Amino acid sequence: MTSFNPSLGALGMLRLGVASPELRVADVAFNLERILAIAHEARGKGCRLLLLPELCLTGYTCGDLFFQPLLVEQARAALERIAEFTAREPLVLVVGAPVLQGDRLFNCAVLIAGGRIRGVVPKTFLPNTQEFYEQRWFAPAGEASADHLNWGGESIPFGADLLFQAERLPQCVVGIEICEDAWVANPPSGQLAVSGATVLLNLSASPELLGKQEYRRALVQAQSARCLAAYAYASAGPGESSTDLVFSGHSLIAEYGMVLAETDRFDFESQLALADVDLQRLGNERLKNNSFAESRPARSCRTLSFPLPDTPAQPLLRPIPAMPFVPPDDRERSGRCREIFALQTTGLAKRLRHTGAKQVVIGISGGLDSTLALLVTAKAFDKLGLARQGICAVTMPGFGTTARTRGNAERLAELLGVSLRVISIDPAVRQHFADIGHDEAVHDITYENSQARERTQILMDIANQVQGLVIGTGDLSELALGWCTYNGDHMSMYGVNSGVPKTLVRYLVSWCAEAEFSGEASAILRDICATPVSPELLPPDENGEIGQVTEDHIGPYLLHDFFLFHVVRLQYPPVKIFHFARQAFAGSYGDEEILHWLKNFYRRFFSQQFKRSCLPDGPKVGSVVLSPRGDWRMPSDASAALWLAQLEELETSR
Structure with missing residues (x-):
């Protein structure tokens, strides 16, 4: 019996990671190095899908430096380096970067797998109040001029309507939103979920405030429960802090209302949290829930395939309580x-x-x-x-x-x-x-x-x-x-x-x-x-x-x-x-x-x-x-x- 060791894919599961890498504002080379290092560490621990924070290649607090073409060009070059990394390593990365389409700049999430950029998702809601001024630099997803990008002779899907389905694990359908998208009255993740997404990813650069940790955790838990999904949230760490803002690097993974893993806060070193999310369970919950099935998406989504490597399931990186009816606390x-x-x-x-x-x-x-x-x-x-x-x-x-x-x-x-x-x-x-x-x-x-x-x-x-x-x-x-x-x-x-x-x-x-x-x-x-x-x-x-x-x-x-x-x-x-x-x-x-x-x-x-x-x-x-x-x-x-x-x-x- 000791030889019994199924893969996570065979159990309908996925090893998902969130990371808050060490960061220097506007230092793309340094940030790329730290991203690749934390990605290498995550891969060594069996992670197969790693989520990184919003604008993690450049830093979120670059301000008017986003108008500098050099910064945006270096970020694009770094994305190519990450693509080369995924050609060698069995890991899918979702990275935050500024992306230029035509004459507009977008705050984007980029999914990279198997040596290629598979798709780019722009942020839908741009906060422009209190400490936030994103509309000064970025355009919202709705202002995209086309549903693709032309990079190096390759047409790359572009838009907030993208879903990504794993080739050998069809239960794994990834939907992406960015920071503020999760805090609005009708988050994009809800529409992505009813369109089929079982793994919802949020790239964030959320400045810390007194009491915000509990609110953030409750938000992620609630959205994962409401969407009958896994919800991963990766937030920028203390290196992002600048001028009047402090960032903590609070990243977490929830599944159907339960937090499975989260990082420490206020640590300048790179932070990583991993969890095995149960896609089969989510499918079962959706199968039983006729209200979820009857929720109609407001628009259709484009579904793209991507390669997702498998990993052994021993040991599982999720709590398995011996007494599921009895809380341990x-x-x-x-x-x-x-x-x-x-x-x-x-x-x-x-x-x-x-x-x-x-x-x-x-x-x-x-x-x-x-x-x-x-x-x-x-x-x-x-x-x-x-x-x-x-x-x-x-x-x-x-x-x-x-x-x-x-x-x-x-x-x-x-x-x-x-x-x-x-x-x-x-x-x-x-x-x-x-x-x-x-x-x-x-x-x-x-x-x-x-x-x-x-x-x-x-x-x-x-x-x-x-x-x-x-x-x-x-x-x-x-x-x-x-x-x-x-x-x-x-x-x-x-x-x-x-x-x-x-x-x-x-x-x-x-x-x-x-x-x-x-x-x-x-x-x-x-x-x-x-x-x-x-x-x-x-x-x-x-x-x-x-x-x-x-x-x-x-x-x-x-x-x-x-x-x-x-x-x-x-x-x-x-x-x-x-x-x-x-x-x-x-x-x-x-x-x-x-x-x-x-x-x-x-x-x-x-x-x-x-x-x-x-x-x-x-x-x-x-x-x-x-x-x-x-x-x-x-x-x-x-x-x-x-x-x-x-x-x-x-x-x-x-």
């Missing part, structure tokens, strides 16, 4: 937990208001899921001003119940002030075994599921007694794997946890222990968080401890939640998920283990869809949803053969 995670808890409690409160129910029934086991459901229910009752005694918490000890989980469940119910019933299911299940002729010594699926269904029957019948609703406790991860008993814990009248993955449930309960509860209740919640996940349907071990650990049977929820996110949210193929998982879990799980549980995930995910096709209602809390009435529509009898075959091929290729 404590403050962000706390905020996320608060939001989810509010969604859950509000959803349940609405159901109670609508039905007029003042009583609910919930089965509690001392495990994570039922604990979270109980806490949500208690807070929903508080929100509606209902007495918590209307919550009938039922603990139903059976063959696998341990003293630890039962004790935690019962004591927590007492501390929360809810009604508590303790009903042993042993006699009823034994009677059922006798009725159907099942040997109690045979601990098979019948042995386990008979207990789950007996518990559900008790809950439903008590709900009829008290004229209340049964609150479901199952979580999103269990639904994905089908780890629930059909018409057992699978069924309820409102499933408050159905949108919450297992890896996040533990953090939610832990957050409740810190933020919503205190004292002994908080201590019990922390102990519940430390308890192994188990349905407790098999007898305890000789020490009275849990004898059935869920993850020993179906695999680590850490892996399964990772798989779930990438299968459902990102629509990745198995090979790509495997490659991402190798990086995310390096040092924790080996290749064989990841592959084993990934195959198990696909088998279970496909075979258990029938359980998801008839789910009770439950609140949508995130972007991964398996409700058949919402974001997920899948036939109950679809075959997993296509996906498993790719994994089998991967396994045999070792």
Whole structure:
């Protein structure tokens, strides 16, 4: 398996770079030298498309020196030198330079690849206020006299309507705008995106001001999200500073609203940031988004091809979080937990208001899921001003119940002030075994599921007694794997946890222990968080401890939640998920283990869809949803053969 090392292109990805090279205003030779040096460094790190700042060959702050023909001629000669560089090096460069067409000078971006200048894009919007005087020197794109340039006997496409498509990576379509273009009400990048651009580039020389860094980052993030695109922004560094202006060299790369990489600011040395952008993901997002598809470009674009070299994908230069549902930052995670808890409690409160129910029934086991459901229910009752005694918490000890989980469940119910019933299911299940002729010594699926269904029957019948609703406790991860008993814990009248993955449930309960509860209740919640996940349907071990650990049977929820996110949210193929998982879990799980549980995930995910096709209602809390009435529509009898075959091929290729 160690030989598995696909290229980025095979994964539908591109290694993109932004650079803020060291610069001297009006010193073209020096600037060219620094550009080639940073380009050489970027190429050595696997970068295949490098974006440089606005007017980086001359400097942005040249002022009336732009009227000097020598400066413009030297910039053009430098572009030829860069073209020669790309003939030798597997790298595409987008460079800022002043370009003369007829008797007008334009502030341009020049895309250079494979030894040739492939196209020149002039700036559309020229700022002419406060510290900016661009209209003094440059003409806007709309004043171009032709759609091409004649340089050295070659006709070079010229205009703001250019798109550049990679020859061997058709998902890579480059659209270019320049600095101010991004700050206007209707940026050109929006039209470029709906015309097909997946990689948006902005060459900038943006002077620094107090607070502008955050604003700039938010602008780039928002535009990448709005355009369902990667957005790279390369800005001039401190060497550009002159007279009253200071430049910081803040360059960054964002993808669909997430910043992947950015440079340090205020460093006179050349700065470089690289990231692997996921073009396949962007294509998937656009495919699902009919509003994006229905956005019509105001004008047609010319599409030009360019050669784009490939690069190995190991290691990936992008964050691959092992827990995609759980933010790594404590403050962000706390905020996320608060939001989810509010969604859950509000959803349940609405159901109670609508039905007029003042009583609910919930089965509690001392495990994570039922604990979270109980806490949500208690807070929903508080929100509606209902007495918590209307919550009938039922603990139903059976063959696998341990003293630890039962004790935690019962004591927590007492501390929360809810009604508590303790009903042993042993006699009823034994009677059922006798009725159907099942040997109690045979601990098979019948042995386990008979207990789950007996518990559900008790809950439903008590709900009829008290004229209340049964609150479901199952979580999103269990639904994905089908780890629930059909018409057992699978069924309820409102499933408050159905949108919450297992890896996040533990953090939610832990957050409740810190933020919503205190004292002994908080201590019990922390102990519940430390308890192994188990349905407790098999007898305890000789020490009275849990004898059935869920993850020993179906695999680590850490892996399964990772798989779930990438299968459902990102629509990745198995090979790509495997490659991402190798990086995310390096040092924790080996290749064989990841592959084993990934195959198990696909088998279970496909075979258990029938359980998801008839789910009770439950609140949508995130972007991964398996409700058949919402974001997920899948036939109950679809075959997993296509996906498993790719994994089998991967396994045999070792």
